[in-house]
Structure formats: C-alpha cells, structure tokens
C-alpha cells in the first residue's frame with residue numbers, strides 16, 4: 001500500500017519505467033530497514049534479561065564452563081542495574097557477585113531449559129540466595145544404588161530441578177566414612193533453602209549391610225531412589241569398567257562361574273552379587289517401607305528419560321519441571337544428553353566412560369546368567385510391584 005501511495009504521488013502516470021522501478025526498490029529497502037529495526041527493538045526486551053546478558057557475555061569467551069560462569073558473572077554485575085526484572089534488581093546483584101561460587105547444580109538449575117524459562121529469573125534468585133543464606137542440611141533423599149545402573153544420569157538429570165541441590169561427588173558416608181560422624185557429613189552438603197531438597201548419591205549403599213540401619217538412624221523419612229537395570233547387562237558393564245582399569249584380570253566367564261559346565265555361578269563375585277537385587281532389598285525393608293523406595297528403570301532412563309524423571313519428581317514431591325524439552329538423544333553415544341545450558345559452550349553429556357561399549361560375551365554365557373537371575377528377578381518384581389521385563 002505504501003508503495004502505491006508513494007508512486008502515485010511522486011511518479012505521475014507519465015513517468016518512465018525507470019523511476020517507478022527505482023521507487024519500488026527504494027520503498028522495498030525502507031520496508032526492510034523498518035522490519036530489521038522492529039525485530040531488534042521489540043524482541044530484546046521480551047527475552048529474560050539475565051539470560052540475554054549471559055548469552056552476550058558468554059560469547060566473548062569460549063573457554064571451560066567454570067571460566068564462562070565467572071566471565072558472565074562479571075558482565076551481569078556491571079549491568080545488573082539495567083535489569084528488566086525491576087524489583088528483582090537487588091537479588092540479581094547478589095546473584096552476580098556471588099556467581100563464581102555457584103556450583104554446576106545451579107548452573108543447570110537456574111538456566112535449565114525452555115520449560116522453566118519463565119521461571120528463570122526466580123530460579124536463579126532462589127538458588128543464589130540458597131547459596132548464601134541457606135543452611136547445610138542432612139539429605140532428605142538419597143540415590144542408594146545400584147552401581148552401573150545409571151545413578152550418575154539420574155543425579156545429573158534431577159539436579160536440573162531448581163528445588164533440588166545435590167552433592168556432585170559420592171561421599172560414601174554410610175559405608176566407608178560413617179565414623180567421621182553426622183557433622184562431617186552435613187558439612188559436605190550444599191546450602192539449601194527450606195523449600196529445597198538435599199540429595200547425594202552413593203551406589204554402594206544398596207549392597208552395604210549396615211547402610212539401611214544407619215540411614216534410618218539419620219531419618220526414617222529419608223526418601224530412597226534405586227536405579228536398577230537388567231542384572232546380566234549390569235554385570236557385564238561392571239566388568240567392562242573394571243577391565244578398563246585393570247586389563248590383566250581374568251575373563252568374564254572365568255570370574256562369573258565356579259564351574260561353567262555345571263552352571264555354577266560364583267555369587268561371591270561382586271559383579272554377580274550386586275544384581276541379586278531382592279536379597280539386598282530385603283535388608284532395606286527391615287528399616288523402610290517399600291513406599292519410601294522408588295525404583296528407576298535403567299533401561300527406560302535411556303529410552304524415555306523424561307518419563308522416568310517425571311516419576312522421580314512425583315516421588316520427591318516436586319513439581320514436574322524436567323520434561324522431554326531438556327533432553328536430546330545422542331545416537332553416536334546411544335545415550336540421552338541434557339540440552340545445552342545457555343551458560344555453557346557445550347551440551348552436557350555424561351563422561352566418556354558412560355555408555356561405553358561392553359566387552360563381547362558369549363551368548364550362551366548370557367543365557368546361563370539369565371537363568372541364574374530369573375528367580376531373583378521374579379521375586380524382586382513381586383516385592384516392588386513392577387515388572388522390569390529383564391527376561
């Protein structure tokens with residue numbers, strides 16, 4: 001329309017083809033410039049300002065995540081007064097000044113992904129305040145097992161949630177470090193607000209005889225998460241890990257059987273023993289109700305991480321914030337990864353060792369082990385009220 005009005009006024013009917021073409025191009029470029037400006041000026045304020053700052057600042061430096069955090073902190077700091085969150089400008093300042101101490105938990109929690117974007121500002125503020133003002137508390141929830149089940153993945157995925165703060169390392173308190181005392185244990189924990197859940201994971205708890213009693217002594221209300229996986233695959237994965245550290249160990253077959261032709265499985269070998277889930281579970285059930293224990297399927301954690309995390313969030317009494325928007329599947333690795341947090345230059349996949357290729361085991365050996373585990377599995381399904389379909 002603008003074109004027609006302009007051309008009819010400036011270029012009367014007698015004008016040459018040249019000038020009308022010129023007018024057309026001129027108007028077109030004007031419109032284009034206008035569109036560009038509109039996009040620039042309208043879209044910028046719509047973006048949550050803290051995210052915007054971070055992205056802008058992060059681009060300057062593509063070094064490691066830690067460096068990036070510090071760098072973006074400095075940027076946010078100088079410009080926190082421009083914050084478009086208005087009232088939240090003061091907490092934002094606190095956030096930025098103390099950003100360098102923030103752990104990865106908050107990095108992921110605060111800058112999770114699309115689903116929680118509308119909450120981004122609040123989440124960071126809450127986390128940052130927790131870092132400074134919260135208290136160290138004994139954990140409310142523990143991932144107690146099992147080794148090679150996918151416990152690291154569950155911890156890394158659940159800690160995206162802004163209401164979860166987790167210890168990144170395995171404290172081994174209820175197995176190896178119990179004599180150091182509860183104060184030592186509490187001291188390891190991240191600071192949390194009252195509304196936040198404190199978590200840690202140590203997979204060896206599940207097979208430690210004293211662990212359930214000790215945890216019940218800490219609190220009988222502790223929520224327990226166990227990531228379980230087909231015990232045969234688990235054993236092979238466990239062996240693969242050991243083999244990568246000690247290449248001289250005997251073959252899997254030699255370790256798994258006392259006498260293979262007789263089908264005598266060596267249940268004293270840890271890689272075999274851990275997978276006899278029902279035996280360990282019975283020990284836990286002397287101290288905890290089954291409803292206090294949530295079982296995550298290690299298989300579904302890979303095929304449907306959002307579904308499994310949904311159930312974990314329900315179990316912990318958390319709002320479902322972690323959804324499939326947070327994950328993508330890396331086909332090379334055959335493993336789900338977390339989408340790129342805005343603050344970091346790389347997406348967060350688990351370490352190289354996770355999802356590593358297993359050693360090749362004779363199919364007959366696998367069948368023998370399946371037969372061995374079957375009765376234990378059946379009893380386990382009955383007790384937890386869920387069929388994991390490992391047969």
Ligand SMILES: *[C@@H]1O[C@H](CO)[C@@H](O)[C@H](O)[C@H]1NC(C)=O
Pocket residue numbers: 078079080081082
């Ligand atoms: C950040 O914003 C403040 C307040 O508007 C301004 O004075 C300061 O120059 C800005 N700093 C940078 C680095 O742009």
Ligand SMILES: *[C@@H]1O[C@H](CO)[C@@H](O)[C@H](O)[C@H]1NC(C)=O
Pocket residue numbers: 094097098131132
């Ligand atoms: C940042 O945190 C540290 C330690 O928690 C605290 O001592 C310091 O006062 C904080 N800085 C600001 C500016 O709030």
Ligand SMILES: *[C@@H]1O[C@H](CO)[C@@H](O)[C@H](O)[C@H]1NC(C)=O
Pocket residue numbers: 085087088121122
């Ligand atoms: C989040 O921030 C907005 C804007 O500052 C505020 O209106 C809202 O109450 C906050 N929500 C929470 C849960 O703090």
Ligand SMILES: *[C@@H]1O[C@H](CO)[C@@H](O)[C@H](O)[C@H]1NC(C)=O
Pocket residue numbers: 258259260261262
């Ligand atoms: C395994 O059992 C068979 C049959 O009883 C026996 O002949 C063989 O010596 C045993 N092998 C080992 C290594 O014990």
Ligand SMILES: *[C@@H]1O[C@H](CO)[C@@H](O)[C@H](O)[C@H]1NC(C)=O
Pocket residue numbers: 330331332333337347349
């Ligand atoms: C997928 O995993 C492979 C192997 O670990 C890695 O090299 C690659 O960068 C990953 N790709 C993506 C998109 O994460």
